[in-house]
Amino acid sequence: MSETRGHAANEPRPRGVRVEARDLTRRFGEHVALDGLSLAIEPGEAFGLLGANGAGKTTFIRMVTGCLLPSDGTVTVDGVSPSASPSAVQALLGFVMETCRLYPELRVRSFLRFIGGARGLAGARLATAVDRAIERFRLEGAATRPIGNLSKGFQQRVSLAQAFLHDPPLVIVDEPTGGLDPLQQTEVQEILRELRGRRTLILCTHDLHEAESLASRVAVLRQGRLVAVGNAKDVLSEGEALDLFRDSAEVGA
C-alpha cells in the first residue's frame, strides 16, 4: 500500500473532482456485494446513491475512500486509484459516516482540532479552520461540550463539520439523516444544500425525497447492481426508482 500524500490537504479545488468506477466488483466469500458497477460522477456534481439496505452503497463508498479493495474492476478519484494510493485520495475527500461514528469522550473543539491536525493543518490555519467550521455548522454553543453529551442532530453537525474542515473537493455523506427526528433531518438537509455546488458531493441514502431535493443526478443500486442512473427528477418522478427500491427490499437485499 502506498502511503504518499497526493495533493496538499487544503489545496483549493472549487469545481470538485471526478469519480469513476469501471466494472467495480466486490465479493465477500460467495456473496457479491457489488457486481460490475460502472458509473462516472462529474466534478461539482451532487450525486445521489440510492438503494435498500445491503444494496451495495456502503461497499461502493468504502472502495472510493480506500477502506476496502475491489475484487475486480477499478475506481478512481481525480484519476487516482484509492487502492494504489489511499492517502492521496483521502486527502481529497471529506467523509461523513453513517450513524455519527465519533469520539464521545472528546469535546467538539478538541475533536475538530484533531481532525484538522490529522489533515496536516497546524497553528493559525488550524485555529481558523476550526473556528470557521464551528461557525458554519452552528456549533458555537456546543464547542466545549463532550460529543457524547450532544443530541444526535448536533452530533451529525459535528460529523459534517469534520468532513468539510479542510474544504475538500469531494465530500461523501453516508445516510446523513438516519436516526434523526424530522426537525434534525431538515437542519442537516439545509446544511448540505448550502454546501453543495462548490465540490463533488456523493450522497448515499435510502430516502428518495432527500435524494431528489439534494442531488442533481442519482443512481439506484439493487443487490449490488446498477439498475438506474440519470437526472434525479426524471428517475425519481417516474416512480421507477421506488419500484426498484421496493423490489430490492422485498428480496431482502
Place this chain on the structure above:
Amino acid sequence: MTALLALVRKELLSLFALPTAYLTLTMVALVTALIFFDHLRIYNQTLFLYATTTMGGFSTDEIPDYINLWDAVFFPVMETLGLTLIGAVPLVTMRVFAEERSRGTDELLVTTGLTPTTIVVGKFAVTFLFVTLMMGVSFVYPATAIARGGLGIEHLAAVFVGLTLYSIALASIGLVCSAFASSQLVAAVSAWAVAFVFWDFAWVYPFVSEGVAGFLDAISLHLRYGSFAEGIVSLSNIVYFGGVVLVAVAAARFSFDLRRVGA
C-alpha cells in the same frame, strides 16, 4: 509529523477521559505498595526475632547473609510487580484498536488521511508512555529497596531500564491482540493468555527436549526480566524486548491491510 502529533494528543485526551486509566494506575500502585510494605514488615519482624532469640538482645550486627533486604523484599516486589503489570497492562491496551473498530471510528481515522503506519506508531507511542508512567508509579518501591540495600545507582538504572522494556513489551503484546481482536474483552483475555504463557515456561520443561527447553528459556519474559532485576543490562535482552516491539508494530500495521482486503 503534524498528523502524528495530532493523533498522539487525541489518544492522550481519550485515554485520560476514561476512568480505566486512573483505576489501572491506582490498582498497580496499591498492589505494589501492599506487597512492598508486607514484605518489609516480615523482613523487619524476622530481623527482630532473630536478634532477640539468638543473640539475647536487639542487635543486627551478626545477622547472617541469608536474611537480607535483597531476597526478603526486593525480589518478591519485583516478581509481584512483573505479574501485576501482566494483569494491568491489557486493561489499558484492550481498547486501543478494538474500541475504534467497535465504534466504527477506525474508518474515520483512516479517511482523515492518517496512514496506517502513523496510526500504529501514534497509538503505540501513547500506550508506551502510559505503561511507563504506570511502572514509574510503582518503581519507588524496588528503588527504595535498592537504595536501602546499598546497591548503587547502576543497579537502580538497570532495574529501571528492565522494567520499562518489560512494560513496553507487555504493551506491545496487548496492542497486537487489540489490533486483531473483535472486541475489547477478547483483546484483554488474549493478551493475558499470551503474556502468562510467555512469562515462564518452566511448567513445560518435563515434557520437552533440552533443545526446546533452551529455546523456551530464550523467549521467556521472566528470565529476561529477572536478569535486569539482578542488575544485568545485556544486549541480548535489549534486542529481545526491542524485537517484541518491532514484531508487534509490524503485526498491528498488517491488521490494517487485512481489513482492506476484507478478511
